[in-house]
Amino acid sequence: MLDCALPSLGFGxxxxxxxxxxxxETRPPVGWFEIISENFMVPGGRPVRVLEQVRANxxxxxHGVSLSIGSADALxxxxxxxxREMARRFEPAWISDHLCWTGVGxxxxxxxxxxxxxxxxxxxxxARIRQVQDFLGRxxxxxxxxxxxxxxxxxxxxxxxxxxxxxxxxxxILLDINNVYVNAFNHRFDPKRYVDAIPPERVIxxxxxxxxxHGTYLLDTHDHPICPEVWQLYEYAVRRIGQRATLIEWDDNxxxxxxxxxxxxxxxxxxxxxxxGRPESDHGVES
Amino acid sequence: xxxxLRELQGLLKRLIIAPDGVDAALMRVHRDGIDRLIVGGxxxxxxxxxxxxxxxxxxxxxxxxxxxxxxxxxVIGEDAFRTLVSAYLxxxxxxxxxxxxxxxxxxxxxxxxxxxxHLPFLGELARLERTLIEVFHAADAPALGAMDLQRVPAExxxxxxxxxxxxxxxLDCEWPVDELLEPADRGRDCAPLEPRAVTIVVWRQNDEVxxxxxxxAERTALALIRQTATFGAVCEAVAPLLGASAADEIKxxxxxxxxxxxxxxxxxxxx
Numbered sequence: 300m301l302d303c304a305l306p307s308l309g310f311g312x313x314x315x316x317x318x319x320x321x322x323x324e325t326r327p328p329v330g331w332f333e334i335i336s337e338n339f340m341v342p343g344g345r346p347v348r349v350l351e352q353v354r355a356n357x358x359x360x361x362h363g364v365s366l367s368i369g370s371a372d373a374l375x376x377x378x379x380x381x382x383r384e385m386a387r388r389f390e391p392a393w394i395s396d397h398l399c400w401t402g403v404g405x406x407x408x409x410x411x412x413x414x415x416x417x418x419x420x421x422x423x424x425x426a427r428i429r430q431v432q433d434f435l436g437r438x439x440x441x442x443x444x445x446x447x448x449x450x451x452x453x454x455x456x457x458x459x460x461x462x463x464x465x466x467x468x469x470x471x472i473l474l475d476i477n478n479v480y481v482n483a484f485n486h487r488f489d490p491k492r493y494v495d496a497i498p499p500e501r502v503i504x505x506x507x508x509x510x511x512x513h514g515t516y517l518l519d520t521h522d523h524p525i526c527p528e529v530w531q532l533y534e535y536a537v538r539r540i541g542q543r544a545t546l547i548e549w550d551d552n553x554x555x556x557x558x559x560x561x562x563x564x565x566x567x568x569x570x571x572x573x574x575x576g577r578p579e580s581d582h583g584v585e586s
Numbered sequence: 587x588x589x590x591l592r593e594l595q596g597l598l599k600r601l602i603i604a605p606d607g608v609d610a611a612l613m614r615v616h617r618d619g620i621d622r623l624i625v626g627g628x629x630x631x632x633x634x635x636x637x638x639x640x641x642x643x644x645x646x647x648x649x650x651x652x653x654x655x656x657x658x659x660x661v662i663g664e665d666a667f668r669t670l671v672s673a674y675l676x677x678x679x680x681x682x683x684x685x686x687x688x689x690x691x692x693x694x695x696x697x698x699x700x701x702x703x704h705l706p707f708l709g710e711l712a713r714l715e716r717t718l719i720e721v722f723h724a725a726d727a728p729a730l731g732a733m734d735l736q737r738v739p740a741e742x743x744x745x746x747x748x749x750x751x752x753x754x755x756x757l758d759c760e761w762p763v764d765e766l767l768e769p770a771d772r773g774r775d776c777a778p779l780e781p782r783a784v785t786i787v788v789w790r791q792n793d794e795v796x797x798x799x800x801x802x803a804e805r806t807a808l809a810l811i812r813q814t815a816t817f818g819a820v821c822e823a824v825a826p827l828l829g830a831s832a833a834d835e836i837k838x839x840x841x842x843x844x845x846x847x848x849x850x851x852x853x854x855x856x857x
Contacts, residue, residue: 337685342723342726343725344753347726370595371595371596402599402680403599404596406681408602409685410643412595447638448632449625452588515629515634516629516630518642
């Protein structure tokens with residue numbers, strides 16, 4: 300179901316409530332918007348109307364946080380039906396969610412929790428992704444998460460698990476560069492090794508975000524500017540994988556929209572420079 | 587220690603959402619057992635790794651409920667709100683895909699909580715705040731307009747059935763809790779809030795949520811409309827409450843509803 304004809308969207312930002320007015324009034328020159336699907340699973344009102352207006356002017360991608368593809372619970376048909384209805388209404392370029400579990404026993408933890416990296420879980424998750432894609436009638440991209448623990452039962456590295464699931468399903472990957480960096484710090488591995496292991500043809504989209512440094516670990520908070528090391532890893536990923544739709548995520552301490560659009564513009568400049576073989580820069584690549 | 591995926595996730599869930607914290611929850615499982623499940627390390631012990639998730643879980647939902655219930659928070663303060671939310675989440679772990687649904691049952695929880703014994707209005711305040719959220723997200727539907735009603739022949743008015751708009755709600759409160767909604771009002775000592783029955787109508791128009799109190803006659807009329815009574819029945823019920831000016835008052839009421847978009851231009855207004 301990996302569809303190489305998926306459009307190349309360029310550089311976008313996450314659509315957040317704080318920016319609704321600014322986006323509608325100024326129609327900023329960003330390539331696309333990513334929405335958190337669950338925030339629009341409401342009967343009506345302003346968010347839905349804003350999304351209608353945004354969609355009239357931009358491509359959108361629906362990014363979910365509650366699919367819980369790795370949960371031991373059965374897939375939530377009510378949730379999937381709502382997702383399918385949203386997709387029919389707003390025609391996103393694609394739908395994505397995380398390679399993780401978010402709840403079990405009927406309860407949602409509203410967090411992205413890691414899975415044991417085993418062959419058995421690869422097969423389990425892959426079968427569920429197939430079910431979701433069949434139900435939605437659309438490709439689903441899976442995204443790597445930030446994590447703070449790992450299981451002894453794991454039989455492979457995280458990047459091997461991500462690749463194995465994508466290969467098993469034949470689905471695309473949303474590669475979150477910040478999550479790779481955060482996990483490399485938290486689990487002590489070389490982030491470039493992770494990027495090197497991902498088949499370029501599987502990667503449809505990149506995520507870029509900021510994190511918080513807690514000394515002994517990094518927390519994926521999406522409340523800071525993208526740090527120089529993550530920018531460098533992004534440039535590395537672009538050289539290794541190629542230019543892909545790239546999105547700036549910012550979910551807390553949300554700054555003015557211009558800060559996000561400038562980050563998207565910086566991603567564009569850095570990607571172009573990386574592809575041209577120009578030297579990396581920690582402080583922005585001037586065009 | 588080989589667990590099924592369900593057992594492993596169930597165990598992690600219990601550790602993460604434990605209201606008494608990860609340490610206490612770990613006492614209920616074998617600590618050695620958890621060390622055989624999760625990789626520790628020199629930088630972070632297994633307990634600390636679990637605490638990252640546990641702290642994130644509580645902080646995330648606490649922040650969400652603070653945003654949903656700002657007046658309730660302001661009345662009882664940060665510490666009491668945190669304690670209240672901890673107890674609430676222990677009894678009602680989220681079963682909603684969206685954080686928008688996490689606080690759905692908080693008003694009813696407050697009404698049954700010991701805090702209601704010294705702040706008896708708190709449950710009603712939370713219920714009003716929840717209603718504001720639900721009206722904000724309620725289904726879109728065309729509002730009934732004056733032109734729609736002008737097309738109704740005079741002889742059809744007695745059997746006309748009006749409908750409340752889906753984005754409109756009416757709350758009967760024993761306390762004037764709407765006085766506590768505005769940030770400027772919350773700073774005052776809440777103790778003087780005296781019980782006084784009020785009915786509050788909440789509705790959405792042009793994506794903004796509004797509220798106002800209604801008197802007994804308007805409450806009676808809107809309650810009957812909500813029950814899909816005929817316009818004739820509405821007039822019969824409210825006329826005795828309005829006296830000699832009943833006809834004019836009912837007309838004014840109707841105009842107010844039309845102006846505010848309180849009525850739904852659905853099929854139910856057919857004769």
